Amino acid sequence: MSKFGEANYDLGICQLRHPTHDDAKLLSVELAKIEPWKTLGSTPQEFEEGFQSQTTSTNTYAVVVNENPVGIISVRYPWLLGPYLGFLGFIPEAQGKGLGKAIMNWLEETANQHSARNVFICVSDFNHEAQAFYKACGYSKIADLDGLIVDEHSEFLLRKRLS
Ligand SMILES: CC(C)(COP(=O)(O)OP(=O)(O)OC[C@H]1O[C@@H](n2cnc3c(N)ncnc32)[C@H](O)[C@@H]1OP(=O)(O)O)[C@@H](O)C(=O)NCCC(=O)NCCS
Numbered sequence: 001m002s003k004f005g006e007a008n009y010d011l012g013i014c015q016l017r018h019p020t021h022d023d024a025k026l027l028s029v030e031l032a033k034i035e036p037w038k039t040l041g042s043t044p045q046e047f048e049e050g051f052q053s054q055t056t057s058t059n060t061y062a063v064v065v066n067e068n069p070v071g072i073i074s075v076r077y078p079w080l081l082g083p084y085l086g087f088l089g090f091i092p093e094a095q096g097k098g099l100g101k102a103i104m105n106w107l108e109e110t111a112n113q114h115s116a117r118n119v120f121i122c123v124s125d126f127n128h129e130a131q132a133f134y135k136a137c138g139y140s141k142i143a144d145l146d147g148l149i150v151d152e153h154s155e156f157l158l159r160k161r162l163s
Contacts, residue, residue: 024062
């Protein structure tokens with residue numbers, strides 16, 4: 001079981017739970033419609049399957065506010081001496097309300113409890129809003145992975161040192 005592998009977490013502003021079938025179905029359709037996944041060609045079908053898959057190293061959670069699923073987060077741990085945030089996204093109505101910041105704080109606090117030295121994330125070169133969000137959270141670009149997901153775009157690998 002991953003260090004991030006509890007079935008539920010209560011962050012106050014929101015709860016995290018392993019996605020139910022209904023969570024995965026709803027969020028896969030809503031998140032495939034928005035950037036960056038529209039440009040990256042992600043489909044609801046691949047999301048629905050991926051959102052419900054838990055492995056020994058990767059845990060995926062629905063972000064729930066007032067009983068409503070509003071986003072998905074997926075954490076791979078261990079990665080490079082710390083967790084890798086493989087997915088973070090909220091439906092448009094839930095963006096800009098502090099959920100992202102609360103989740104990054106939880107991720108870093110949990111990583112710190114396990115003496116992790118780093119947190120890693122990838123962000124698309126065209127996703128300027130998410131880049132601004134991660135910069136505000138203290139993340140820096142450490143690599144440019146050209147053509148990682150689609151030929152026309154790079155993914156920037158970001159890192160935050162915890163110690
Ligand atoms: C990017 C995303 C995860 C951020 O989460 P969020 O809940 O909307 O962000 P928050 O409300 O917690 O914002 C936290 C801080 O980040 C900064 N920030 C967030 N969005 C920003 C933007 N578009 N431009 C500049 N700064 C931004 C702000 O400093 C903000 O804090 P403040 O307003 O209190 O000063 C979310 O908007 C999202 O799901 N976007 C669409 C999908 C996506 O791009 N996911 C990331 C894929 S790598």
